[in-house]
Amino acid sequence: xxxxxxxxxxxxxxxxxxxxxxxxxxxxxxxxxxxxxxxxxxxxxxxxxxxxxxxxxxxxxxxxxxxxxxxxxxxxxxxxxxxxxxxxxxxxxxxxxxxxxxxxxxxxxxxxxxxx
Amino acid sequence: xxxxxxxxxxxxxxxxxxxxxxxxxxxxxxxxxxxxxxxxxxxxxxxxxxxxxxxxxxxxxxxxxxxxxxxxxxxxxxxxxxxxxxxxxxxxxxxxxxxxxxxxxxxxxxxxxxxx
DNA sequence: AATTATACCTAAGACTCGTAGGTATATAAA
DNA sequence: TTTATATACCTACGAGTCTTAGGTATAATT
Numbered sequence: 001x002x003x004x005x006x007x008x009x010x011x012x013x014x015x016x017x018x019x020x021x022x023x024x025x026x027x028x029x030x031x032x033x034x035x036x037x038x039x040x041x042x043x044x045x046x047x048x049x050x051x052x053x054x055x056x057x058x059x060x061x062x063x064x065x066x067x068x069x070x071x072x073x074x075x076x077x078x079x080x081x082x083x084x085x086x087x088x089x090x091x092x093x094x095x096x097x098x099x100x101x102x103x104x105x106x107x108x109x110x111x112x113x114x115x116x
Numbered sequence: 117x118x119x120x121x122x123x124x125x126x127x128x129x130x131x132x133x134x135x136x137x138x139x140x141x142x143x144x145x146x147x148x149x150x151x152x153x154x155x156x157x158x159x160x161x162x163x164x165x166x167x168x169x170x171x172x173x174x175x176x177x178x179x180x181x182x183x184x185x186x187x188x189x190x191x192x193x194x195x196x197x198x199x200x201x202x203x204x205x206x207x208x209x210x211x212x213x214x215x216x217x218x219x220x221x222x223x224x225x226x227x228x229x230x231x232x
Numbered sequence: 233a234a235t236t237a238t239a240c241c242t243a244a245g246a247c248t249c250g251t252a253g254g255t256a257t258a259t260a261a262a
Numbered sequence: 263t264t265t266a267t268a269t270a271c272c273t274a275c276g277a278g279t280c281t282t283a284g285g286t287a288t289a290a291t292t
Contacts, residue, residue: 021226029270030272045216050272051248073258075257075271076271094224101217104133107133108210110137127278128279145240164280164281165239165240170279190288191239193239
């Protein structure tokens, strides 16, 4: 995951992003995921393929994703879908990450007094 | 940084947390930082010392922090403060991280329709 | 006397990620 | 026609960050 200038930020969130997107879309292929992230963040965030594909392979090896290859317009696409375990993990990891982000926000807002 | 069950989450935020806390407190020592994070997150988040001290040393080596040793109650404390560069970096990195978190939230909220 | 809290530190390994490559097809531009 | 861009997959290497698991030492508590 790449956020413009600072590229070494927030390791560990990529797999959660993948699982979260697949909760909404039934099945997606790698390239589609990269485009979806760009679209959602107005080009501010980009997933590199060197990170994405190993992450997808790992999730598949862990039994959270299954694959299915389709040829569209002469090009092979490898579609990924959540397994049952993948669904469970998606819910679990998203709520974990959300809790973490809230704690992080709390720390970043130290000393900030909101208007009443 | 440790978030209970999931310990391998969001690498890269520790240095920003350190810089942010030091923006508010003038000077802090390592142990104090670990306690402050626990306090702010109601015990949900804990910084491990094996991550904290190397991170502090690196920030010092980068010229963002300076140190000052004081003995209190027979125990030596190593106080860290922001340098001028440290202040600049704190502002810069906090806004970077905030932008990143917003993008991450957007992705996690895919498909979520807020009530109008 | 033993444990807990305070306070610092490091080494080894795990893990994630970016960079930089590689392969191949389809479409668009030059 | 040739070149570039978009699509679509992949891996190896190295950089960086973290956890685990130790170590040292003093003060306070049990």
